[in-house]
Amino acid sequence: MQKTAMGLALSVTPPTTMVYQLPAQLIYQSVPRNPNPMVHINPLNKRQGKTVTLADRVQDLQNTAVWKKTIRQWGETAKLFDQLRISQVAMVPLGDILIDEDIQRPLDEKWASLIARPAQFDPAHLQVLRCIKRSDGKFISTDGQHTAAVLAALIDSGLLVGVTNWRLFEFPVQYILTDDLAFARRSFSLLNGKGKKKQSAYQMLRNTVYIVRIDGNTSDPEEVAAEQRVAIAESNQCFPVEENSTLSQYPGTFTNIATFESMNNAEIQLATAWHNQYFHRDPVHVSLFFMFKDFCREFEAAKIPFTQQLQEQLAGLIQNLFVDLSQFSSSVKEAHRIWHMKRYGYKGVWNDDAYGCGLMHLYKRFGGQEKLPPTLLDRFDDLIAFFDKDLLELAP
Amino acid sequence: MYHLYLVKGVGGRIGFGIATNVKDRNKHYSSHSGDIVTFPVIYGGIRSHAKAIEKIIKNELADCIWYVDDWKTEWLDKKYDETFLENFVTKTIEERHCKLKIIHRNYNFTLDNS
Numbered sequence: 001m002q003k004t005a006m007g008l009a010l011s012v013t014p015p016t017t018m019v020y021q022l023p024a025q026l027i028y029q030s031v032p033r034n035p036n037p038m039v040h041i042n043p044l045n046k047r048q049g050k051t052v053t054l055a056d057r058v059q060d061l062q063n064t065a066v067w068k069k070t071i072r073q074w075g076e077t078a079k080l081f082d083q084l085r086i087s088q089v090a091m092v093p094l095g096d097i098l099i100d101e102d103i104q105r106p107l108d109e110k111w112a113s114l115i116a117r118p119a120q121f122d123p124a125h126l127q128v129l130r131c132i133k134r135s136d137g138k139f140i141s142t143d144g145q146h147t148a149a150v151l152a153a154l155i156d157s158g159l160l161v162g163v164t165n166w167r168l169f170e171f172p173v174q175y176i177l178t179d180d181l182a183f184a185r186r187s188f189s190l191l192n193g194k195g196k197k198k199q200s201a202y203q204m205l206r207n208t209v210y211i212v213r214i215d216g217n218t219s220d221p222e223e224v225a226a227e228q229r230v231a232i233a234e235s236n237q238c239f240p241v242e243e244n245s246t247l248s249q250y251p252g253t254f255t256n257i258a259t260f261e262s263m264n265n266a267e268i269q270l271a272t273a274w275h276n277q278y279f280h281r282d283p284v285h286v287s288l289f290f291m292f293k294d295f296c297r298e299f300e301a302a303k304i305p306f307t308q309q310l311q312e313q314l315a316g317l318i319q320n321l322f323v324d325l326s327q328f329s330s331s332v333k334e335a336h337r338i339w340h341m342k343r344y345g346y347k348g349v350w351n352d353d354a355y356g357c358g359l360m361h362l363y364k365r366f367g368g369q370e371k372l373p374p375t376l377l378d379r380f381d382d383l384i385a386f387f388d389k390d391l392l393e394l395a396p
Numbered sequence: 397m398y399h400l401y402l403v404k405g406v407g408g409r410i411g412f413g414i415a416t417n418v419k420d421r422n423k424h425y426s427s428h429s430g431d432i433v434t435f436p437v438i439y440g441g442i443r444s445h446a447k448a449i450e451k452i453i454k455n456e457l458a459d460c461i462w463y464v465d466d467w468k469t470e471w472l473d474k475k476y477d478e479t480f481l482e483n484f485v486t487k488t489i490e491e492r493h494c495k496l497k498i499i500h501r502n503y504n505f506t507l508d509n510s
Contacts, residue, residue: 029493031491031492031493032491249455249456249458281491281492283455319492319493320493320495321444322444322445322448323444323445323448323449323452323492323494324448324451324452324492326448326451327444327445327447327448327451330444330447331444388442388443388444390398390442390443391442391443391444394442
């Protein structure tokens with residue numbers, strides 16, 4: 001018999017239900033946090049632009065081994081180049097431009113109409129036309145026919161102040177003097193992909209973030225939303241960086257920008273906060289965003305709360321079985337490879353859904369009691385059997 | 397049992413690797429080097445943990461790795477010695493609660509009667 005503070009007697013009855021003891025493999029043990037250098041060197045965390053001189057860039061280039069190798073190759077061929085081969089620029093009446101249909105693509109009317117939409121069209125973004133100038137004085141367009149056609153048609157519609165005849169309107173043309181159409185064809189290929197260094201997903205994101213952060217321009221809601229997503233990740237010490245950059249070795253960095261951009265703010269918050277809480281020593285593995293996007297959507301659809309307890313137990317499971325997400329990913333991919341071969345009899349293609357489903361199967365096998373959406377357990381239903389035996393032997 | 401090992405090259409350079417069979421692996425190093433090669437430390441445990449620690453070494457010690465031209469090796473620059481690498485691995489195993497334990501020191505296949 002026990003007594004309350006007020007002296008009233010209480011009868012204590014022993015508990016009739018078994019107390020659930022969390023399996024050891026689901027218990028997360030804290031890992032000491034190291035200072036993250038990215039907090040201070042994050043390239044996106046800028047509020048001011050920076051310019052360098054061309055001389056700086058030249059010096060950077062000349063200091064690299066790859067550039068030195070290129071210059072050695074020039075020395076070996078004893079080749080020099082002629083400034084007459086450098087293209088020139090002239091203002092040319094649009095009516096004088098010819099389009100060689102064998103070189104350029106057919107006019108894409110939808111694309112041209114898209115460029116000309118009043119909400120987006122800004123003549124300041126029009127780019128110089130590229131041409132060859134033949135010995136008969138004719139300009140043959142090798143790049144920019146959509147620009148020229150859109151501009152001419154807008155003028156024809158009376159939309160350019162003070163100009164009525166597009167044929168006489170002069171526009172900047174960059175050209176090479178030649179009658180060689182093979183050159184023009186190569187030039188078209190170079191300008192339209194073959195020789196152009198494409199912007200990476202990271203570079204495009206960086207540009208968007210800088211428009212908001214450095215230029216303070218918030219006129220485009222999509223740009224503002226993209227900057228917000230980055231800010232959420234940064235608040236959890238997660239940082240987008242360029243693929244193969246030296247920064248990608250640091251904790252919290254990620255390079256799978258496309259998946260990141262496909263997530264909403266709540267999903268980014270949950271995923272990056274989880275990473276920062278439990279795996280703050282590691283770069284963000286690509287599986288994190290796939291799994292959390294999947295978890296958020298599946299738990300919500302099933303109206304099951306994705307509890308803090310479950311999040312911590314999943315972290316414990318990964319820590320105890322794999323140390324980190326990178327090794328979890330290798331193991332689940334290997335299990336998926338064998339599973340696919342056994343089930344279908346041929347080597348299958350990796351499916352990113354298997355990250356989340358594989359983790360949930362492991363959670364159940366290792367004694368997890370939290371409620372899970374059935375859709376995460378139905379897919380890849382016997383995948384669990386194909387994980388390493390020495391791992392599965394650890395199950396209670 | 398799976399293994400994570402540190403290896404000392406004939407010239408003294410320190411490296412690392414993972415293997416199921418350390419005896420065979422040690423023989424391979426020795427036959428390539430033309431001399432007995434020592435594994436100063438061998439850790440044993442579950443495969444996923446050995447592999448994870450190997451990846452962590454490659455990532456966190458990226459600036460210490462020895463390159464042959466552009467080829468990233470599993471050896472460290474000569475300025476990093478055995479103690480440096482062992483301390484790093486020991487600390488990582490402790491802090492990250494890895495299921496790996498030291499099972500041999502100064503191992504080479506001639507000492508292994510298994």
